[in-house]
């Protein structure tokens with residue numbers, strides 16, 4: 001008996017000892033084929049933060065292998081291995097199986113779960129890291145062949161990247177549990193979705209359930225600023241291999257925490273402080289956060305009752321459903337879009353416009369445009385494109401446009417962006433017009449009051465019979481009015497400009513433009529300027545000229561030369577520009593030494609810049625300007641060789657009514673003029689496109705269009721380019737001075753675009769926004785060009801043919817103005 005008892009005691013002791021040894025042995029962080037763990041045993045990460053072992057979820061008797069925080073008595077698992085195949089007994093083990101994978105086996109040694117890495121052999125071990133990552137490691141090389149962070153459950157940790165791996169194509173997402181007591185894969189998942197701009201989505205099955213909105217560099221647009229704390233921890237990253245993902249970053253956080261996608265599909269930020277769990281952020285706060293709650297063109301605002309309303313200019317698609325608060329059908333447009341092309345001119349009043357909606361989450365599936373760098377360009381780019389239904393210009397992102405029905409619109413209290421929704425003219429809010437009326441009324445009021453004051457002043461003065469006092473009063477008033485006007489007018493005095501240019505001394509002359517000579521000058525405070533002294537008899541009145549100067553001086557774009565102001569005194573009319581130290585493009589392009597300073601990158605930069613400047617001129621709402629005299633000598637270069645278009649207001653100052661499609665006065669330069677403009681005086685944006693095309697070909701080839709290329713069997717650069725296109729040898733056009741290889745495709749593409757710009761018929765030529773998209777390879781398949789407009793050569797060779805009644809003032813590179821006898 002005593003022996004039996006002592007044996008039992010001994011066996012207890014042995015069991016105790018062995019379990020002690022095992023516990024002791026497993027206080028490491030590693031599992032191997034020999035050092036496996038059984039139910040009730042755990043391993044601990046080497047910093048002591050996490051445990052790996054067997055657990056049962058609340059209200060469940062099933063056993064799972066999982067990871068949880070050390071010290072968490074509830075064993076709330078942050079990762080689960082055998083999610084879909086629970087152990088029904090406590091006889092399971094976690095080990096390295098014969099094929100080298102980490103595996104969960106039941107009592108019969110059946111594999112319930114495995115890491116399923118095919119390449120594995122022997123000598124593998126699994127290690128629990130203090131980040132919460134469980135890794136399968138090759139013992140000899142130390143390489144991770146599998147990581148739990150690439151196969152997450154419902155929890156997102158610092159160092160864990162959600163997104164798509166470009167190498168493997170695998171999309172790493174969180175998946176919810178079925179229920180709090182069942183870790184099996186539920187219907188919800190959470191991860192990144194990249195449609196042009198990466199965002200985070202929650203899906204219910206395969207349908208979007210929640211969107212974060214795109215990342216603007218600081219936060220997700222859909223997060224209210226109050227919740228931004230959470231967002232600051234999430235950072236988009238781009239890997240060398242092209243993978244893009246969001247990483248969750250706790251480096252600046254105090255708490256130990258992570259993000260959980262719960263069984264109801266909500267996203268919580270939660271942290272464990274050693275004893276308790278604290279939830280600090282919830283993604284879905286209201287019904288409005290549910291994707292597409294109010295349907296297409298419906299706007300959700302949780303503060304409203306009912307929460308859904310149609311955007312301005314839209315009405316419920318199904319009124320009956322809508323009144324039952326079933327929003328799924330969304331809203332439809334009251335008035336179909338006109339989508340008038342701007343360049344058809346006329347009836348501009350009927351053009352579509354935009355209504356502004358403030359503090360919005362951006363709709364889903366945005367296209368991001370890298371062409372339009374400033375808000376104005378974004379707006380006109382959208383307006384010009386009939387498929388564009390709205391845009392938003394967002395700091396940190398740029399120009400977002402939508403070409404499909406707008407969905408998932410919601411108000412973001414204290415956050416969001418201004419969204420512009422395209423509407424037919426008749427649906428536009430006419431508040432702006434009301435504003436103008438109000439302003440006009442106020443101005444009339446002020447004038448009225450001023451007049452009254454004046455009278456009152458006189459009347460008082462008379463009453464006091466103090467004439468002197470009365471005069472002063474009047475004078476002050478007049479003085480103030482002048483002061484106001486002067487502040488607005490960028491007008492210089494002739495004396496000022498004469499002294500700045502040393503009395504227009506010939507040594508200060510920078511060049512001779514078509515409209516008159518240009519002088520370098522220096523104002524009293526040291527500012528360098530260029531002064532253009534216009535030829536007389538412009539045919540424009542004094543007031544008109546002044547108004548033009550005011551208007552044009554307000555145009556600002558980094559690819560336009562800044563007009564500081566003007567001067568009119570007597571017969572003299574002068575324009576004052578910013579001074580460009582590097583002079584004009586032609587001085588580089590057609591100079592065999594300076595040519596070498598322009599490598600391909602610089603040339604492309606110049607081409608793009610000119611395109612941009614032109615876009616601004618063509619598409620600016622307040623003032624549409626057709627340059628009419630685009631050429632290399634009108635492209636000035638700043639210190640860094642950034643191109644700036646000059647003389648862009650000249651056509652306007654001289655041209656009279658530029659809204660007409662015809663003009664009697666042809667302003668332009670041979671070699672750059674489109675046939676319809678040179679021959680019939682018809683001009684449009686497309687005539688500028690033609691000149692741009694010529695310029696582009698000149699920049700790529702380093703040759704002047706007006707030069708004769710007899711030895712190559714052509715009378716002009718355009719002719720040569722067309723010839724080379726037809727014999728499929730565009731490379732022969734490229735300036736041999738363009739150094740650096742690797743750009744051949746881009747260069748040939750440029751020539752192709754140039755040929756499209758110089759096509760004979762204006763209707764065949766692309767508009768400037770399209771040209772820019774083509775240059776940037778956003779439009780990949782370029783159409784075949786048709787024959788260029790050769791009228792230019794014929795003008796030179798057969799002048800009489802085109803200008804039977806005209807006197808040609810000059811040929812070559814100087815602008816000619818002449819009156820067309822039509």
Ligand SMILES: *[C@@H]1O[C@H](CO)[C@@H](O)[C@H](O)[C@H]1NC(C)=O
Nearest residue numbers: 057058059060179180181182
């Ligand atoms: C477990 O069951 C009890 C009683 O049915 C219930 O009150 C509790 O909410 C359940 N817990 C979970 C996590 O499901």
Ligand SMILES: *[C@@H]1O[C@H](CO)[C@@H](O)[C@H](O)[C@H]1NC(C)=O
Nearest residue numbers: 121122123124138139140141
């Ligand atoms: C396993 O690892 C040990 C040392 O870690 C090494 O000596 C042995 O060659 C390895 N075996 C295999 C098959 O790689």
Ligand SMILES: *[C@@H]1O[C@H](CO)[C@@H](O)[C@H](O)[C@H]1NC(C)=O
Nearest residue numbers: 032033122123124125139140
């Ligand atoms: C793996 O390496 C660890 C130390 O790096 C060693 O203790 C262990 O024995 C090795 N396991 C195998 C199977 O070689």
Ligand SMILES: *[C@@H]1O[C@H](CO)[C@@H](O)[C@H](O)[C@H]1NC(C)=O
Nearest residue numbers: 161165166167168239241243
């Ligand atoms: C993508 O997968 C490859 C192969 O598994 C891996 O080496 C790489 O680190 C992964 N990239 C990211 C960003 O996780």
Ligand SMILES: *[C@@H]1O[C@H](CO)[C@@H](O)[C@H](O)[C@H]1NC(C)=O
Nearest residue numbers: 187204205207209264265290
């Ligand atoms: C998720 O989708 C299922 C099936 O479409 C649906 O029955 C369920 O209501 C959805 N859940 C939520 C929270 O929308």
Ligand SMILES: *[C@@H]1O[C@H](CO)[C@@H](O)[C@H](O)[C@H]1NC(C)=O
Nearest residue numbers: 229232233250251252253254
């Ligand atoms: C950490 O957060 C504080 C305040 O929340 C902030 O001032 C600081 O710049 C942050 N540091 C880093 C490295 O992000």
Ligand SMILES: *[C@@H]1O[C@H](CO)[C@@H](O)[C@H](O)[C@H]1NC(C)=O
Nearest residue numbers: 271272273274275276277278
């Ligand atoms: C953890 O949080 C709970 C509830 O907020 C609090 O009662 C407890 O004192 C905290 N424990 C520690 C160690 O901070």
Ligand SMILES: *[C@@H]1O[C@H](CO)[C@@H](O)[C@H](O)[C@H]1NC(C)=O
Nearest residue numbers: 195196366367368387402403
């Ligand atoms: C919008 O982006 C998608 C995906 O990048 C592209 O397929 C589509 O052509 C784009 N649409 C427009 C109008 O730019």
